[in-house]
Amino acid sequence: MAKQLRELNFEFKAETPKDFPAGFLHYGVVGSGDMEVIIEKKAMSGAVKFKVVTPVTGFDEVWRRVLERFVNETGISNASLEINDCNATPVVVSLRLRQALAEIG
Amino acid sequence: MSNKWDTLQSQSFLECNARQRAVGLVDAGTFTEFIGPKDRMSSPHLPLMGEAIEFDDGIVTGVGLIGKRPVFVASQEGRFIGGAVGEVHGAKLVNIVRIARESYDKMLAANPKLPEGKRPAVVISFDTGGVRLHEANAGLLAHAELMDQFQDCKGKVPVISVIGSRVGCFGGMGFVAAATDVIIMSPLGRLGLTGPEVIEQEMGKDEFDASDRGMVYRTTGGKHKYIMGDCNVLVADSIEAFRKALGEVLAKPYADLAAMRRIGSLEKVQYQLKLVDLCVKIAPKDSKDVWKYAGNKNPDALVDMPLDLFLKTAERLKIA
Amino acid sequence: MKETKKWDTRKTDYQERMNGAAQYIRNGKVVAPGDTIKVLEAVIRPFDRVNIEGNNQKQADFLANCLVKCDTQRIHDLHMVQSAVPLPVHLDMFDVGIAKKLDFAFGGPMAARVATAIKEGKLELGAIHTYLELFARYFVDLTPRVSLICAYEGDANGNLYTGFNTEDTPVIAEATKFRQGIVIAQVNKLVDKVTRVDIPGGWVDMVIESPKPFFLEPLFTRDPGGITDTQVLMAMMAIKGIYAEYGIKRLNHGLGFNTAAIELLLPTYGEELGLKGKICTEWALNPHPTLIPAIESGWVKSIHCFGGELGMQRYCEARGDVFFLGPEGTMRSNRCFSQMAGHYSVDMFIGGTLQIDKYGNSSTATANRVAGFGGAPNMGCDAKGRRHSTEAWLKCGAEFVSQDEYLGTMPRGKRLVVQMVETFGEKMAPAFVNELDACKLAKNAKLPLPPVMIYSDDLTHILTEEGIAFLNKCRGLEERMAAIRGVAGLTEVGLAAKPAETRLLREKGIIKTVDDLGIDVSRANRSLLAAKNIRELVDWSGGLYDPPARFRNW
Numbered sequence: 003m004a005k006q007l008r009e010l011n012f013e014f015k016a017e018t019p020k021d022f023p024a025g026f027l028h029y030g031v032v033g034s035g036d037m038e039v040i041i042e043k044k045a046m047s048g049a050v051k052f053k054v055v056t057p058v059t060g061f062d063e064v065w066r067r068v069l070e071r072f073v074n075e076t077g078i079s080n081a082s083l084e085i086n087d088c089n090a091t092p093v094v095v096s097l098r099l100r101q102a103l104a105e106i107g
Numbered sequence: 108m109s110n111k112w113d114t115l116q117s118q119s120f121l122e123c124n125a126r127q128r129a130v131g132l133v134d135a136g137t138f139t140e141f142i143g144p145k146d147r148m149s150s151p152h153l154p155l156m157g158e159a160i161e162f163d164d165g166i167v168t169g170v171g172l173i174g175k176r177p178v179f180v181a182s183q184e185g186r187f188i189g190g191a192v193g194e195v196h197g198a199k200l201v202n203i204v205r206i207a208r209e210s211y212d213k214m215l216a217a218n219p220k221l222p223e224g225k226r227p228a229v230v231i232s233f234d235t236g237g238v239r240l241h242e243a244n245a246g247l248l249a250h251a252e253l254m255d256q257f258q259d260c261k262g263k264v265p266v267i268s269v270i271g272s273r274v275g276c277f278g279g280m281g282f283v284a285a286a287t288d289v290i291i292m293s294p295l296g297r298l299g300l301t302g303p304e305v306i307e308q309e310m311g312k313d314e315f316d317a318s319d320r321g322m323v324y325r326t327t328g329g330k331h332k333y334i335m336g337d338c339n340v341l342v343a344d345s346i347e348a349f350r351k352a353l354g355e356v357l358a359k360p361y362a363d364l365a366a367m368r369r370i371g372s373l374e375k376v377q378y379q380l381k382l383v384d385l386c387v388k389i390a391p392k393d394s395k396d397v398w399k400y401a402g403n404k405n406p407d408a409l410v411d412m413p414l415d416l417f418l419k420t421a422e423r424l425k426i427a
Numbered sequence: 428m429k430e431t432k433k434w435d436t437r438k439t440d441y442q443e444r445m446n447g448a449a450q451y452i453r454n455g456k457v458v459a460p461g462d463t464i465k466v467l468e469a470v471i472r473p474f475d476r477v478n479i480e481g482n483n484q485k486q487a488d489f490l491a492n493c494l495v496k497c498d499t500q501r502i503h504d505l506h507m508v509q510s511a512v513p514l515p516v517h518l519d520m521f522d523v524g525i526a527k528k529l530d531f532a533f534g535g536p537m538a539a540r541v542a543t544a545i546k547e548g549k550l551e552l553g554a555i556h557t558y559l560e561l562f563a564r565y566f567v568d569l570t571p572r573v574s575l576i577c578a579y580e581g582d583a584n585g586n587l588y589t590g591f592n593t594e595d596t597p598v599i600a601e602a603t604k605f606r607q608g609i610v611i612a613q614v615n616k617l618v619d620k621v622t623r624v625d626i627p628g629g630w631v632d633m634v635i636e637s638p639k640p641f642f643l644e645p646l647f648t649r650d651p652g653g654i655t656d657t658q659v660l661m662a663m664m665a666i667k668g669i670y671a672e673y674g675i676k677r678l679n680h681g682l683g684f685n686t687a688a689i690e691l692l693l694p695t696y697g698e699e700l701g702l703k704g705k706i707c708t709e710w711a712l713n714p715h716p717t718l719i720p721a722i723e724s725g726w727v728k729s730i731h732c733f734g735g736e737l738g739m740q741r742y743c744e745a746r747g748d749v750f751f752l753g754p755e756g757t758m759r760s761n762r763c764f765s766q767m768a769g770h771y772s773v774d775m776f777i778g779g780t781l782q783i784d785k786y787g788n789s790s791t792a793t794a795n796r797v798a799g800f801g802g803a804p805n806m807g808c809d810a811k812g813r814r815h816s817t818e819a820w821l822k823c824g825a826e827f828v829s830q831d832e833y834l835g836t837m838p839r840g841k842r843l844v845v846q847m848v849e850t851f852g853e854k855m856a857p858a859f860v861n862e863l864d865a866c867k868l869a870k871n872a873k874l875p876l877p878p879v880m881i882y883s884d885d886l887t888h889i890l891t892e893e894g895i896a897f898l899n900k901c902r903g904l905e906e907r908m909a910a911i912r913g914v915a916g917l918t919e920v921g922l923a924a925k926p927a928e929t930r931l932l933r934e935k936g937i938i939k940t941v942d943d944l945g946i947d948v949s950r951a952n953r954s955l956l957a958a959k960n961i962r963e964l965v966d967w968s969g970g971l972y973d974p975p976a977r978f979r980n981w
Contacts, residue, residue, distance in 0.1 A: 007154035028144040031124045032161040033186030035655075040144055040162065057157050061855065064917045086149070088159035091851040092917050093657050093892035097948060101656075104949030105109065109949075122959055273652075294981045295962065321976035328981055411970055 010054040010062055014070050019048050019079035029102035037090040039102050044082040056087035068092045072099045112136060116347040120271040121295050123346060125167045125184035128232045131346035132269065132353060133171025133178050140169040141206075142199055150193050152242045161187045164195035168203040173354055175225045179207035182232040185274030191239030192280065197249020204229050204256040204266065211263045228357055229266040231287065236302060237278015250279040257286050261371070265289070265364045267356060269349050270296035270338075275327065277302045285337070286371075288364045291352050292329035292338040294414060299327040321410070325394040330409065334398055334423050335382075339367045343414055381426050397424065437607040444470040444609060445632065455583030456628070457617065458635045463493040466633060468501045470609050471573050475505055477526075478571035478599055479517070482510040482558070482762060483533055483646050483801060484713075484734040485592045489613045489637035490575035491516045499524050506530070508569045510558055510595055510762075511799070512537050513644065521550045530569055531799060532556045538796035545797070545872040555797065555878050557804045559766040562595075565602035574603040574610050577641040580621045581614035585631030588621040591735035591743070591758050592643065596626060598763040604630040613637040623753050645737035645975050647713040649687035652960045652980065657849060660941070660951035661892060662688035665777065666697055668895045668944045669845060669888060670706045673819040677709040679769045679806045681778020685847045689777075693721040694957040711769040711806070713760075714739040714750070716974065720957035720967045722749055731768050732760040733802065738978075742971035762802075769806040774819040775843035776806035777890075780880060781852070782860050785920045787883030787898060787911055789846055790865040797872060800880050808885040809842045816840050823887060827899045841899060844881060845888040850916030858891070859911070859920035883907070889914055893921075894940040901937060913938045 022043050030038035052069050115131035130138045142148050144162035153160050165187035170179050181203045183190040207227045238246035266287040270276045275297030276284050303317035332338035342348040391397050395406035402422035447469035451462040458466050480487040495516050504527040513535035520526040521544050530553035534541050544550035576596050578587035589596045603610050610631045617636045680686035710730040743750040743758045750758050780789040791798045820840035827841045848858040865877035887899040896910040913929040915921030932938040958964045961978045
């Protein structure tokens with residue numbers, strides 16, 4: 003049996019939270035080495051929830067750190083983020099998440 | 108790069124993703140997506156094989172306006188598994204054509220005198236290598252269903268192909284594109300059946316050297332397809348150029364568009380067979396041999412020629 | 428009785444060897460291609476030092492393919508001294524026993540076979556050099572006895588036209604000939620009169636018209652279609668954070684997509700920052716196709732080239748104000764001179780690498796690949812003999828705080844040596860490691876020391892997506908290591924960073940992040956590139972650039 007796609011879940015709270023201003027946002031293309039994200043406003047008493055769907059194994063801790071830093075740097079809160087990943091490196095993940103947020107601005 | 112219509116117009120069509128093409132090809136602010144990422148209708152098969160999924164399964168479908176025509180758009184994403192057609196992807200593609208035709212039936216039933224300029228049309232932006240091998244049965248079925256839909260569209264809804272994205276349009280989707288009414292390409296677009304690497308693998312490097320990209324484009328690229336008549340309109344590599352060409356094509360009467368088809372009548376099939384005979388007769392070693400036969404005295408010069416000059420200079424193949 | 432000492436044994440030996448080949452030499456210095464193997468067997472002796480011309484671009488491949496077919500009874504255990512071993516035949520030579528020892532500079536695609544051959548005892552490695560270093564040794568202790576070179580044209584008197592791809596030929600021919608060695612040239616075409624005399628006929632003993640033109644690798648062609656948004660972001664950081672900051676006018680770019688992205692951002696992002704004329708005016712650089720838009724937009728004053736690049740010849744000839752052309756109008760590259768220019772006359776080297784260790788040493792070697800260095804270390808180092816000054820060099824030197832530990836209060840400049848890497852490369856391979864794979868390679872291939880491309884004491888800046896580390900501003904190894912950790916992201920090195928420490932380095936201006944540099948990440952995408960594919964480069968060049976078939980996208 004071939005390996006299955008994996009789902010990782012994380013939850014963070016920003017140090018200085020800012021509410022996610024839009025209701026729904028989609029950004030990115032699941033190309034090789036790339037990812038897409040859906041960001042949705044969700045009342046979660048300041049928290050942010052991530053669901054990452056990825057074929058990659060062995061980098062769960064790297065994911066956690068990349069996402070946690072994104073939350074702290076942007077202050078994003080009360081939002082749910084769903085990521086479809088296709089072997090994106092940490093730099094691509096950070097870049098796409100920040101570019102997604104910039105789409106609203 | 109943002110999805111704003113204004114910014115998209117000057118962008119390279121080749122560079123744009125499926126959604127940007129869908130938004131940019133119709134009039135400003137008119138595109139509405141059907142079954143978009145929000146619906147999260149991704150492939151049920153890929154996760155079991157450990158393959159990445161996409162919320163829209165690699166295809167953007169929806170409707171917009173070009174002038175007063177409702178234009179139903181399907182736009183494939185070549186970056187997601189090579190734009191390959193899986194079950195969901197295929198179903199979205201088949202059904203956008205079906206909805207266009209059903210809309211046509213309803214609109215004409217309500218108003219039999221509805222002017223042509225207000226009747227629905229279909230635009231498919233291809234960026235695909237054909238069937239998705241991971242869900243091949245469903246993908247193949249979608250090809251057949253799409254052909255059926257095209258048959259039902261005949262006499263009613265014009266179906267236009269636009270090809271100018273990175274993957275091109277290959278495999279079964281090459282057949283599908285050939286069965287549409289009009290094909291619009293850029294010189295960077297490619298159209299064919301068997302992909303270059305597969306030809307090389309089956310026939311050997313002497314027959315077809317897939318690493319010779321110049322030759323690959325000379326055989327499958329927009330310029331060659333334009334000379335051969337497979338491509339009806341050749342445009343520059345920008346969203347705006349494709350959109351304008353679509354506008355001009357869709358301003359023509361349906362009968363003119365039907366006349367631009369490659370197949371669909373006995374005469375057209377006979378013409379295609381004559382092309383096969385010609386190929387046997389002149390046994391071309393390179394596309395340039397055919398270009399020469401078509402009346403281009405200096406075929407080498409056409410290869411690198413800027414588009415404007417090419418359109419003025421190139422002789423297109425005509426056989427009696 | 429006093430014995431008369433002979434002072435011309437080399438000359439006698441030369442004559443004896445040439446006598447053996449005389450029957451095959453006709454019409455001046457011409458040898459028929461079919462006689463090549465016999466000629467080589469006549470003039471080469473076992474254990475000879477032999478050079479086969481070839482670098483990362485052009486290759487004397489016909490002569491190499493003949494040499495490997497020679498009778499191993501007659502020719503064996505050669506000591507190959509040559510710039511590069513990028514062709515399979517270069518390693519076949521060791522497999523069949525024609526060659527035994529190797530001194531070289533660049534392994535290229537054969538890097539893995541070099542390592543295997545060493546391990547299997549088929550290849551005895553002298554040393555891995557830089558190009559300039561190897562050329563230097565041609566004039567000291569590694570002078571070739573026989574050299575097999577290549578040229579575009581040759582005449583019956585031995586005059587050669589090496590033209591656009593002159594590259595290593597002059598240095599090889601001079602070192603060999605002036606020690607009474609034998610120089611054999613394969614030429615693409617025998618002509619009555621060569622376009623230009625690049626190598627005088629007197630230095631060449633035999634000319635052979637090869638059945639096929641010599642092999643050329645378009646190594647420095649990067650298709651803009653392959654540049655990622657991340658590379659665009661890092662290119663923006665480089666231009667704003669380093670080029671503009673120091674006013675870098677004279678420079679070299681290593682090969683790769685990162686530097687290609689910088690070249691393609693000059694006419695867009697660079698223009699927007701008002702940097703035209705202030706940066707990137709003089710170059711020691713191969714004719715990178717990706718530099719065409721910047722040249723066409725008037726950014727570039729001059730470029731001297733190590734080698735030629737396939738498809739760029741006509742373009743270079745049409746831009747005589749920029750490139751080095753002969754009186755007859757064709758460009759002459761010269762690896763030796765250009766490396767010298769890159770060593771002494773540029774203010775910055777920027778390039779990529781595979782790995783950087785926690786101290787800042789970097790290497791492209793992996794545990795099982797002897798990749799070699801090529802020219803990078805000569806440009807990626809502080810030229811200690813340099814005495815002239817420029818603003819950029821002085822500024823980098825003024826910031827180099829550790830200098831006073833050796834010089835007291837005496838001011839001195841410093842070359843900028845910048846490594847540009849994403850923290851994770853392909854397949855999530857980390858760019859920052861505690862120990863370089865080069866150390867494992869040294870053990871596996873029994874090398875006397877790990878092959879390091881750029882040593883930390885020469886490195887002044889590291890640029891990653893996380894930020895720029897200004898290593899020149901660090902005092903002592905501890906601070907340098909902290910700065911490296913601070914831009915090493917989530918690699919094992921980066922994970923050791925302490926947030927408080929990194930914050931302090933940002934306050935001191937030793938680390939600058941994207942935000943510190945005031946760069947808008949949402950603009951970091953391919954639409955910022957002046958050309959997005961090869962076709963657009965051709966358009967920029969007005970049709971003068973003629974890319975190799977494999978790069979065409981129309």
